[in-house]
Amino acid sequence: MEFEHTIEEAPSGRAKCRGCGLAIPKGSLRLGERLPNPFSDATPLTLWFHLECAAFKRPETFLQTVAESGEQIEDVNRLTQIATFGADHKRVPRINGAQRAPSGRAKCRQCKETIGKDEWRISLVYFEDGRFNPSGYVHPACSTEYFGTRDILTSIRKFGVDLSENDVTEIDSLLDG
Ligand SMILES: [Zn+2]
Numbered sequence: 001m002e003f004e005h006t007i008e009e010a011p012s013g014r015a016k017c018r019g020c021g022l023a024i025p026k027g028s029l030r031l032g033e034r035l036p037n038p039f040s041d042a043t044p045l046t047l048w049f050h051l052e053c054a055a056f057k058r059p060e061t062f063l064q065t066v067a068e069s070g071e072q073i074e075d076v077n078r079l080t081q082i083a084t085f086g087a088d089h090k091r092v093p094r095i096n097g098a099q100r101a102p103s104g105r106a107k108c109r110q111c112k113e114t115i116g117k118d119e120w121r122i123s124l125v126y127f128e129d130g131r132f133n134p135s136g137y138v139h140p141a142c143s144t145e146y147f148g149t150r151d152i153l154t155s156i157r158k159f160g161v162d163l164s165e166n167d168v169t170e171i172d173s174l175l176d177g
């Protein structure tokens with residue numbers, strides 16, 4: 001069964017965004033992605049997102065829902081640009097920030113080499129069965145090849161909430177190309 005996604009004002013501040021894990025403030029617009037519910041045929045599962053997080057992490061859902069929704073969305077051009085970019089670069093929505101590797105155990109998804117302790121790595125998540133699962137890392141130097149674009153700092157900054165501007169500049173300098 002196909003259910004309609006929705007954009008609506010959050011009636012309370014209780015729902016957490018699936019994209020970033022933070023609460024969605026009461027009264028702000030949120031996107032609800034409806035998925036089949038394994039426990040009920042009649043009621044879908046609804047995943048709530050900040051609009052911006054949906055644009056970054058569920059770009060196709062965002063574009064489709066905005067096109068169908070009558071809601072006035074502040075910032076709609078910027079958000080649509082983010083989502084269109086993500087829809088065109090299928091791996092970019094997987095970006096979930098960046099950090100220095102706490103150990104030297106993880107391997108890069110692109111070059112398969114180990115990411116050394118304290119080296120920068122870009123974190124990936126993979127959306128499956130209604131959730132985002134951790135899905136490994138790539139070296140900044142390998143990321144242009146992996147993502148098919150060098151233009152990934154906006155996503156890294158958005159989901160790398162602990163990163164300083166210096167960190168972002170450093171990551172930028174490590175990107176290839
Ligand atoms: Zn969010």
Ligand SMILES: [Zn+2]
Pocket residue numbers: 108109110111112113138139141142
């Ligand atoms: Zn690599």
